[in-house]
Amino acid sequence: MKDTAYLITNKDEHPNFLLSSLMLRGSVTPRIMPMLLLLSCYPLILVLLDHYWQPLPSLDVTPLEYTGVVLGMVLVFRTNAGYERWWEARKLWGGITNQIRNLIIGGLNYGPHDSAWQEALVKWAIAFAFATKESLRNGNNFTPLVGVLTEQELVELKSALHMPLFVASKLALLLQKARTGYSNTNGHELDGFEFSILEGQRTLLVDHLGACERILKTPMPLVYALKIRRFIFMFLLLLPFSLIEKADFYTVGIFILVAYPLLSLDQIGIELQKPFNSKSLSHLPLDNICETI
DSSP states (O other), rough: OOHHHHSOTTTTOOOHHHHHHHHTTTTTHHHHEEEEEHHHHHHHHHHHHHHTTTOOOOHHHHHHHHHHHHHHHHHHHHHHHHHHHHHHHHHHHHHHHHHHHHHHHHHHSOOSOOEEEEEEEEHHHHHHHHHHHHHHOOOOGGGGGBBTBBBHHHHHHHHHHHHHHHHHHEEEHHHHEEEEEEETTTTOOOHHHHHHHHHHHHHHHHHHHHHHHHHOOOOOOHHHHHHHHHHHHHHHHHHGGGTTHHTHHHHHHHHHHHHHHHHHHHHHHHHHHHHHHTTTTTTTOHHHHHOOO
């Protein structure tokens, strides 16, 4: 029962509402806190000027109320767009996992009854997941494959221009050898139908790889991100002038309460845009996914 709960819930999310709401791990709060503190100095300076220098001009709060609603909707849209990228990446990695398993199961059951061929198929199929992970993260750490691939194979993999395609080519060669008559197959080479099925699984792996690279290399349009942040900046720039007259020194606290969710939603959108980056707060657990294959 414990394992089931682990699978269907976020292991880092505390079931207690209060503890979960105050938890900093996985939160964007530490990342926006420096900017929030810096911005909070702005209303404080304005309040001090209003008190000890001369009264500052006051703005009607009504236009800002409508502007705040529109700004919130735009930020939610950005967050949703980031989540769509994150969820699409997760579905693609679910497909990679399934295709690797299907390729291995099909190869072991329909392919040559030769232990060397079967071992090569399994290890290169597993290597595809790790090669894809490292390629998406611009890394070169294949420690989990030590003992799976030989030292020479690891060197060839690391030096390949495109590591996942290098592995995909290895798989293609194995399937082709099994199709045309692999040594020691004892008459159990792949027929045309079996070959097309397994080759289809391998092709889907490359398709999923390409889709992941599309997400990686196609960020949210810069013009969209810039406009949102300019809107936030302009909104926060004008907000204190509509509060000072009635809120006085409470203006600083109200400013922080308004700025915090705006900056948080903006940062959440940024974090969700990078599902493969291990430095992102909500990156996909690719290490765990590869190890479960």
